[in-house]
Amino acid sequence: MSGSTAPAPRGLDGVVAAATRMSHVDGLAGQLIIGGYELKELAGRVSFEETAHLLWRGHLPNADELAMMRTEMATLRRLPSEALSVIRAAAKAPPIDALRMACATLSLDLSAPDAISPAADLAAAKMLTARFPTIVAAHARVSRGDNPIAPREDLGLAANFLYMVHGEAPDPIVARALDTYWVTVIDHGMNASTFAARVIASTRSDAVSAVTGAIGALKGPLHGGAPGPVLDMLVEINTADRAEAWLKKEMQEGRRIMGFGHRVYKVRDPRADVLARVAEEMSGAALHDRALFDLARAVEQTALRVLEESKPGRNLKTNVEFYTALVLQSLGLAPRSFVAMFACGRVAGWCAHVIEQHAEDHLIRPQSEYVGPRGLVVDRSR
Numbered sequence: 001m002s003g004s005t006a007p008a009p010r011g012l013d014g015v016v017a018a019a020t021r022m023s024h025v026d027g028l029a030g031q032l033i034i035g036g037y038e039l040k041e042l043a044g045r046v047s048f049e050e051t052a053h054l055l056w057r058g059h060l061p062n063a064d065e066l067a068m069m070r071t072e073m074a075t076l077r078r079l080p081s082e083a084l085s086v087i088r089a090a091a092k093a094p095p096i097d098a099l100r101m102a103c104a105t106l107s108l109d110l111s112a113p114d115a116i117s118p119a120a121d122l123a124a125a126k127m128l129t130a131r132f133p134t135i136v137a138a139h140a141r142v143s144r145g146d147n148p149i150a151p152r153e154d155l156g157l158a159a160n161f162l163y164m165v166h167g168e169a170p171d172p173i174v175a176r177a178l179d180t181y182w183v184t185v186i187d188h189g190m191n192a193s194t195f196a197a198r199v200i201a202s203t204r205s206d207a208v209s210a211v212t213g214a215i216g217a218l219k220g221p222l223h224g225g226a227p228g229p230v231l232d233m234l235v236e237i238n239t240a241d242r243a244e245a246w247l248k249k250e251m252q253e254g255r256r257i258m259g260f261g262h263r264v265y266k267v268r269d270p271r272a273d274v275l276a277r278v279a280e281e282m283s284g285a286a287l288h289d290r291a292l293f294d295l296a297r298a299v300e301q302t303a304l305r306v307l308e309e310s311k312p313g314r315n316l317k318t319n320v321e322f323y324t325a326l327v328l329q330s331l332g333l334a335p336r337s338f339v340a341m342f343a344c345g346r347v348a349g350w351c352a353h354v355i356e357q358h359a360e361d362h363l364i365r366p367q368s369e370y371v372g373p374r375g376l377v378v379d380r381s382r
């Protein structure tokens with residue numbers, strides 16, 4: 001570190017690392033703005049493709065723009081053979097790892113894979129966002145010994161994903177639930193995976209490389225890997241009367257309660273509200289286990305109380321992952337695929353940040369504080 005530079009806070013807490021038009025998180029007001037709109041204005045009212053257009057092009061599409069984009073992205077859904085080979089080779093790997101490996105192959109059929117112009121970035125954004133669901137669906141099938149199902153161009157992105165997993169076109173309520181989930185997680189300020197994507201893009205590296213790195217950052221349980229464990233927790237707790245003892249034991253043994261706490265939000269994550277409503281709609285539509293939803297509501301209340309008692313003043317509130325678990329489970333998806341499902345929504349945000357970072361064209365290169373020894377001498381006799 002150079003002489004007068006003060007070390008940044010641990011984990012870059014509170015450091016503003018980029019100026020962005022994509023999204024804003026107000027952790028005290030519990031507000032998430034995406035491309036100028038509050039999340040509650042978008043969720044359930046505009047589709048995932050429309051929200052992606054908002055981030056990539058700066059405005060919600062008109063009817064012609066949307067139709068054109070949908071048609072273009074629908075034709076991009078089919079995977080090249082290299083990606084399918086990787087998915088088959090990774091049949092036993094966790095879905096998020098298979099997605100990372102297959103994603104890395106997606107530059108192979110780009111005409112100029114290293115191009116970083118706005119047009120090339122937009123083309124990569126459409127291709128990656130169109131193909132992520134195809135990868136996750138194909139992997140879900142090969143991992144259980146079935147053949148992948150080719151995408152259909154006549155279905156929306158979410159409906160087509162569910163068709164490719166289950167082999168039949170879904171009820172529109174189910175497709176809408178997934179679409180709303182993807183809108184809800186499309187972008188979220190300078191989270192770890194978005195930052196990773198921007199760091200990679202800042203070296204003038206390409207969109208596929210940036211997104212491949214972002215998947216690696218998303219995978220960890222402190223970022224996108226929590227909803228699987230949330231479901232495990234609900235299954236273990238089983239009945240609401242067992243929640244308090246179970247949660248207290250976890251806390252006493254030094255474990256974290258999954259689906260609670262957030263680096264930025266000190267109030268309830270606004271995405272949790274949107275997804276709680278979606279989960280309730282699904283349970284009301286008799287497509288889902290109402291008892292699980294009621295259990296989740298009860299566990300949430302108990303967890304909030306136990307967390308406040310054990311960690312007073314830390315403001316550990318419900319985060320996006322808690323109700324994500326319920327929504328994704330109600331779509332008939334396996335918990336091991338939940339983080340890959342998150343990536344299918346967030347990829348549109350990562351691509352938007354890559355476009356923005358390439359336009360910014362400034363290398364992100366912080367310094368480090370050296371805390372190791374100095375003046376050591378090599379002992380050749382050791």
Ligand code: ACO
Binds near residue numbers: 258260263
């Ligand atoms: N359960 C129990 N204790 C917790 C939890 C939790 N979920 N979250 C934080 N704490 C405690 C910490 O142990 C720490 O206690 P201490 O001060 O006595 O040491 C204190 O609260 C502050 O914790 P930090 O680690 O400083 O909080 P940070 O902002 O770094 O962590 C995080 C945020 C990683 C999300 C954390 O709350 C957590 O691990 N939650 C559980 C995992 C989870 O739900 N992840 C999904 C996050 S949402 C997303 O990224 C999309």
